[in-house]
Amino acid sequence: MTAEAWAPRWFVSAREWLGRFPLSILQLGMRVGVGLVFFNAGLLKYNSFExxxxxxxxxxxxxxxxxxxxxxxxxFNELTFPVFLFLGLATRFATLPLLGMISVIQIFVYPNAWPDHVFWGSNLIFLLTRGPGALSLDYLIERYFAKRG
Incomplete structure (x- = not known):
């Protein structure tokens, strides 16, 4: 039995409408959201290094x-790689050092902060595996080379 057979039409319509929401907007939100967490931490270190x-x-x-x-x-990691995330430039590469930092923090520093680390890590792993989306420099670069190739 299909979903359409038992679900009310409004539910099916709502599900289809929500399914058309642009993934690239979510990817931008992930990049900015996780990037700000790290960038703000880097600014704190920069402003009071001692x-x-x-x-x-x-x-x-x-x-x-x-x-x-x-x-x-x-x-360095907190001030550099979030900028790459913000721009959507070398996004997949930029996730790796941040995932490494999350791992070190989780294992050695704040093991009880795992809900934050799972949330940040999940967003970064999504970006690593799916890319930054259409609202990124990576996308524009990829399109440029696809046209030339």
Whole structure:
């Protein structure tokens, strides 16, 4: 029995209408939403770097890395790769360091913050596997080379 056979027409119509919502708008929202989380964290580190190093020494305690090096790496990742997400440029590549950061934070720093990490990671994995969508520089670059090739 099909959905149309048992579901009211308004339900089927609503489902079809919602199914036409542009995926590219959702992808843009994912890119901006997750990007802002990381970019704002990077700005905090940039604006108070000494405090960030102190946090890496006393609270985060990331193994192996010197706290100053870890703070610089985190700040670099948080200020660089979200910009790529915002622009939709090298989006799939830009998700990888951010997914790595989420993994480190989840395992070593805040294991109880898994709901946030699952949410951010799910958005990034979607972008990694499906791409940034039509509202991106990646899409424009791909179209340009498709026309030339």
């Amino acid at each position: 405090f960030a190093v102190k946090l890496f020494e006393d609270e985060y305690k990331v193994p192996v890395l010197d706290p100053a090096v870890a703070a610089r790496l985190a700040m």
